[in-house]
Amino acid sequence: MKKLLVALCLALPAGCNSTAAGNPPPHPQASSSHRVTQAVQTPPPTGWQFPYKPNPFVVPICSSDPCSPQLDPNSAAEVSQMMNGSFSMGEIQEAEPGTNGQGQDDTDPLYYATQSDPTYAVTCSQFGGCSFFSGVSVHIPNGAYASIDSDHHATVVERWAGREYDFWEFNDYGTGKGTTNPVSGGGALSVGFGELCTTTSLQNYGRCLGSANEAALPMQPGMLDPREIVAGKIKHTFYAGVYCPSPLYVWPAAQSGGRCATGPAEGERIWLDLTDAAIDALPDNAWAKTLLHQMHDYGFTIDDSAGSRPWVPEGVDNATFTIVGQQPGWDTFFTEVENEGDGDELNWGDNASHLPIPTTGITQSNIHIVE
Numbered sequence: 521m522k523k524l525l526v527a528l529c530l531a532l533p534a535g536c537n538s539t540a541a542g543n544p545p546p547h548p549q550a551s552s553s554h555r556v557t558q559a560v561q562t563p564p565p566t567g568w569q570f571p572y573k574p575n576p577f578v579v580p581i582c583s584s585d586p587c588s589p590q591l592d593p594n595s596a597a598e599v600s601q602m603m604n605g606s607f608s609m610g611e612i613q614e615a616e617p618g619t620n621g622q623g624q625d626d627t628d629p630l631y632y633a634t635q636s637d638p639t640y641a642v643t644c645s646q647f648g649g650c651s652f653f654s655g656v657s658v659h660i661p662n663g664a665y666a667s668i669d670s671d672h673h674a675t676v677v678e679r680w681a682g683r684e685y686d687f688w689e690f691n692d693y694g695t696g697k698g699t700t701n702p703v704s705g706g707g708a709l710s711v712g713f714g715e716l717c718t719t720t721s722l723q724n725y726g727r728c729l730g731s732a733n734e735a736a737l738p739m740q741p742g743m744l745d746p747r748e749i750v751a752g753k754i755k756h757t758f759y760a761g762v763y764c765p766s767p768l769y770v771w772p773a774a775q776s777g778g779r780c781a782t783g784p785a786e787g788e789r790i791w792l793d794l795t796d797a798a799i800d801a802l803p804d805n806a807w808a809k810t811l812l813h814q815m816h817d818y819g820f821t822i823d824d825s826a827g828s829r830p831w832v833p834e835g836v837d838n839a840t841f842t843i844v845g846q847q848p849g850w851d852t853f854f855t856e857v858e859n860e861g862d863g864d865e866l867n868w869g870d871n872a873s874h875l876p877i878p879t880t881g882i883t884q885s886n887i888h889i890v891e
């Protein structure tokens with residue numbers, strides 16, 4: 521997925537009012553391995569959410585059936601725009617086993633820091649800099665590195681401080697082009713751009729400072745965790761890049777990089793109208809039904825543009841688990857898919873899976889855009 525960061529500064533509360541440094545910061549020291557287990561906090565239990573107050577990402581579309589959510593008036597046309605002439609339920613494009621947990625398209629590392637981790641002074645090389653990071657010391661685990669895709673995302677959560685940091689073009693050495701070089705030891709760190717969120721950022725229809733995706737949404741709440749699929753329950757919305765979103769946006773999104781006037785707004789949700797009972801009656805295996813139930817109960821939130829139609833869910837990178845010595849989460853999920861009998865549907869390419877979400881019993885008329 522090629523995520524287009526367009527007009528990032530327009531929606532910032534104070535604008536992008538700092539200037540990029542004249543000289544790039546010193547390079548963070550590289551560690552010898554992507555797997556570092558000391559002084560790194562293990563991921564929270566499956567389903568944990570950063571405690572935003574309020575947290576719109578855990579608000580269901582349907583808490584029970586039947587339900588009739590408020591649809592976008594142009595829902596049918598917007599769904600048609602995303603489908604681009606051929607009905608599909610999208611596919612899971614996540615990290616391929618044996619590639620250091622780096623998914624080519626749609627996995628982003630999510631690191632949970634500790635107070636003993638090294639600290640970094642973060643600067644941004646693009647969009648006029650990021651004054652909101654001035655004076656902020658960001659704890660980042662040794663060995664942390666970015667996604668392998670062209671946007672080189674990474675997210676760091678300081679649970680004790682109630683802060684989430686999202687980065688675009690992580691560890692770019694002042695060039696605007698991120699790398700997958702791991703960081704270690706603390707000091708100065710350059711990124712293309714970034715985002716600083718606190719537990720109260722979304723109060724009164726507010727937003728985080730800065731941005732790391734088109735919609736300026738905080739990353740942690742909307743990432744698909746493979747452990748949730750294996751457990752059989754996803755109790756939150758998760759993000760999806762969609763084919764050809766519009767330049768419009770709705771809260772909790774704070775901006776949009778979409779370019780198609782007839783597409784859905786970023787921040788809206790994609791909803792499946794099949795009841796939970798109807799989904800249970802489908803012939804699909806458990807992993808697929810878990811995703812379909814999530815799409816009915818919570819929906820996918822549009823956060824970005826995708827080259828693939830109609831949408832691609834965004835997931836947690838395996839690095840989230842391997843940095844603390846845990847089994848790669850997506851490897852466990854793919855093993856489950858094969859054990860359930862869908863291994864022949866699973867294909868690989870560009871360091872990522874290509875696993876279609878089944879369409880049996882579903883038509884395009886069952887898909888809607890919820891305001």
